[in-house]
Every structure is written in C-alpha cells, then in structure tokens.
Amino acid sequence: MTKLALVLLVWGLSLPLQGLARNITVGFPENQEPYVIFEEGKGRGVAFETMEHAFKKCQWDAKYRAMPSARTIERLRSGALDAGGLIPAAALPGFFESERFFQPENCLVTLAENNIHIEKMEHLKGRRVVSFKNAQYILDKSQLDEIRKVADYQEMQGVEKRLKLLVNKRVDVMLTERNILIYHSQRLGFGDAKKYNFSCILNSTKMGIVFAKKQDRDDFNRCLK
Structure with a gap:
C-alpha cells in the first residue's frame, strides 16, 4: 500500500x-x-x-x-x-x-448542641427552617406542604449562606443534602458531621x-x- x-x-x-x-x-x-x-x-x-x-x-x-x-x-x-x-x-x-x-439524600439538619431531634414533621412546629431554592421540584409535595404548614419556612440561594444561619443560630433547622452540607461545613471550618443531627426522613426525586x-x-x- x-x-x-x-x-x-x-x-x-x-x-x-x-x-x-x-x-x-x-x-x-x-x-x-x-x-x-x-x-x-x-x-x-x-x-x-x-x-x-x-x-x-x-x-x-x-x-x-x-x-x-x-x-x-x-x-x-x-x-x-x-x-x-x-x-x-x-x-x-x-x-x-x-x-x-x-439520588440526593436531603435531610432536616440541626446543631447537635441544640439537642433538637426531628423524627417526624410535627417536631418542626414553630421551628425556623431554611431550605434551598425551588424545593418544590425536588421534595415530595405532601412533605414540603407539611413543613410549610407547621414551621417558619423560607428558601434561600447559597448553601454556605444557609449554613452560616444555622451555625449562628438564626435558624433552627436547615433542609439540605447531607454530603453537600458536610463538605461545606468542613470547608468553612465549622466541623464535620458530628456537629449536626441529621433527620433524613424526606423523599427526594x-x-x-x-x-x-x-x-x-x-x-x-x-x-x-
């Protein structure tokens, strides 16, 4: 050739x-x-x-x-x-x-030192809860409706901004993905998973x-x- x-x-x-x-x-x-x-x-x-x-x-x-x-x-x-x-x-x-x-693992997260344990939605009654934006597209509708009904609920862009609210005790509960929170908590120097209580009772898409x-x-x- x-x-x-x-x-x-x-x-x-x-x-x-x-x-x-x-x-x-x-x-x-x-x-x-x-x-x-x-x-x-x-x-x-x-x-x-x-x-x-x-x-x-x-x-x-x-x-x-x-x-x-x-x-x-x-x-x-x-x-x-x-x-x-x-x-x-x-x-x-x-x-x-x-x-x-x-498959995200979205959880209701509290500070371990506050000794708040969320085992069911009723435990959110009166609690200040911050979540990621557009949660309605990711979470089970009935669960999100229940959270909005019983809690003082808000959505906010920026995981580190929300995490600072939790660590500074300006909110009681952060609705977030478990491993994403741990990553940013360590990045900001707040600590590892032991700093938090995770209640992963949410159904996520x-x-x-x-x-x-x-x-x-x-x-x-x-x-x-």
Whole structure:
C-alpha cells in the first residue's frame, strides 16, 4: 500500500468519528460539591464523572457552566444552554430528561448542641427552617406542604449562606443534602458531621440531565449505559 493510499484510508476511517463530534454546553447548579467539584478548571465528583463518561462516549466536547439553579433554568429556557445537569425535570416542562443517575439524600439538619431531634414533621412546629431554592421540584409535595404548614419556612440561594444561619443560630433547622452540607461545613471550618443531627426522613426525586433537544437526550441515554 502506498503512503498516499494509507493516508486516505486513515482519513476515511476517521470521518464517522468526526461526524459525531460536537460541542455541548451544560449548566448545573453551583454548590453541588462533593458531587460536582471544579478546581483549577478540572471537574471531579461522582455525578460529574458519570456525566463526563457519557459525553466522552458520545464523542461530545462538553463545556460546563456553574451558576445558581434559577439562572441555570432561565438560561436553558432562553436557549443559551444545551443541557442542565442535576436539574429536576419538573422545573422545565417541554424539555427532555435523561435516565436518572443521581439520588440526593436531603435531610432536616440541626446543631447537635441544640439537642433538637426531628423524627417526624410535627417536631418542626414553630421551628425556623431554611431550605434551598425551588424545593418544590425536588421534595415530595405532601412533605414540603407539611413543613410549610407547621414551621417558619423560607428558601434561600447559597448553601454556605444557609449554613452560616444555622451555625449562628438564626435558624433552627436547615433542609439540605447531607454530603453537600458536610463538605461545606468542613470547608468553612465549622466541623464535620458530628456537629449536626441529621433527620433524613424526606423523599427526594432522583435526577439526571435535562436536554433542550430530544435527540441529545436519546443519544446521552445510549452513552450512559
């Protein structure tokens, strides 16, 4: 085989792969550590690695953008993003959800020193509770309705802002994902899991990736396997 023929053969074999390659911009809510962590431009964490593995298998070049969850939803609706990772599908009717691969463990968290134990919803009566934004898309509706009914309930963007409220005793209970709280508590120097009581009695929605295009969703699901 001549050198020219060999070059043409290699070029021809590469055409299908080049045809499949594409860029995709993926937004996801910030403060998802340790599930999605970006340091020095590199991502890690179990949810990130699951997404990245599927994108590479699809031969997609994924560009990630971390931002507040409300902005992620807004930019998906505007067409500025192709997909949103760890975004509940209920927040984006008309979009296309992938197979679900991430199960958050959302809990009602109190300071251990306060000796408050939340074993059932009634124990929240009169308590000051702070939660993440858009909890209605992630938590069981009946449970969230009960919390709103019996507690002094508010939602706030920013896990570290909410955590400071709890540690400074400006709220009694923080509704949050267990491992995310532990990560940020240690990062801020507040302490490890022993500092808190965790009541993980909440039902939470399992999540995947929401895509603007059905074909992208279908391709991602195939690559996820």
